[in-house]
Amino acid sequence: MRNRLYVLDLGRMQMARSSFFGDLAEDDPGKNDFVEFPISAYLIEGPDGRILYDAGCHPDAMKADGRWSESFQSQFPWSPGPDGEACHLPNRLEQMGLGPDDIKHVVLSHMHSDHAGCVEFFRKSEVIVHRQEYDAALESYKRRDIDCSYTWRDTEQWIKQDMNWRFVENHETELSLTEQVTLLNWGAGHAAGMLGLDLSLHETGHIILASDAIFTLERYDEALDCSHHAQQYPIPSIWAYMGEN
Numbered sequence: 001m002r003n004r005l006y007v008l009d010l011g012r013m014q015m016a017r018s019s020f021f022g023d024l025a026e027d028d029p030g031k032n033d034f035v036e037f038p039i040s041a042y043l044i045e046g047p048d049g050r051i052l053y054d055a056g057c058h059p060d061a062m063k064a065d066g067r068w069s070e071s072f073q074s075q076f077p078w079s080p081g082p083d084g085e086a087c088h089l090p091n092r093l094e095q096m097g098l099g100p101d102d103i104k105h106v107v108l109s110h111m112h113s114d115h116a117g118c119v120e121f122f123r124k125s126e127v128i129v130h131r132q133e134y135d136a137a138l139e140s141y142k143r144r145d146i147d148c149s150y151t152w153r154d155t156e157q158w159i160k161q162d163m164n165w166r167f168v169e170n171h172e173t174e175l176s177l178t179e180q181v182t183l184l185n186w187g188a189g190h191a192a193g194m195l196g197l198d199l200s201l202h203e204t205g206h207i208i209l210a211s212d213a214i215f216t217l218e219r220y221d222e223a224l225d226c227s228h229h230a231q232q233y234p235i236p237s238i239w240a241y242m243g244e245n
């Protein structure tokens with residue numbers, strides 16, 4: 001059995017251009033315009049079991065008194081794609097004849113609200129996350145920061161549950177997950193601890209899943225000054241990592 005990669009459409013999200021492109025000029029006339037971008041998860045089926053990369057938004061994120069605070073909902077509205085609630089991660093898996101228990105590993109690129117929202121459904125999976133990212137989400141929870149990108153109410157659920165966490169430490173730069181799938185530890189940058197995946201597909205070759213570490217093509221082509229992140233998280237960032245290579 002060869003590795004097969006599925007891209008799961010989990011809806012659309014919007015945010016101000018100034019948040020999306022962090023280096024916009026202060027007087028940029030379009031800085032408050034909303035940019036729409038896709039929310040995705042990735043399922044890898046291979047001989048050593050299924051791996052899910054990212055876990056989207058919680059289905060109750062955008063409801064009245066939902067998982068996301070009112071102000072967060074208005075700043076970062078998430079909406080379903082053309083097929084409505086089918087874009088919720090549990091429904092996407094169901095469409096494929098799968099349930100959460102069929103997933104061996106869940107890798108969280110990071111724990112922002114649009115990437116870790118459904119992780120609580122995966123009680124039997126090994127959930128892999130960067131240690132610093134987990135700590136950052138817990139710190140945000142302790143501060144009761146309800147407008148943070150780490151969703152307070154999501155965090156509360158997975159604290160209460162008996163999740164099977166596996167933490168990636170700073171010194172673990174590359175970890176072999178299966179014969180064809182390698183976990184890439186990019187450290188701090190977009191968030192406190194970013195994880196990517198390098199997978200090898202028979203016909204396509206290597207694919208790197210980077211999540212929010214590379215929002216746009218411009219971010220891939222040009223190194224971004226992330227010194228403000230470096231002050232917050234004093235370890236190398238994804239952009240610095242890419243600049244050196």
Ligand SMILES: [Fe+2]
Nearest residue numbers: 110112190212
């Ligand atoms: Fe993010």
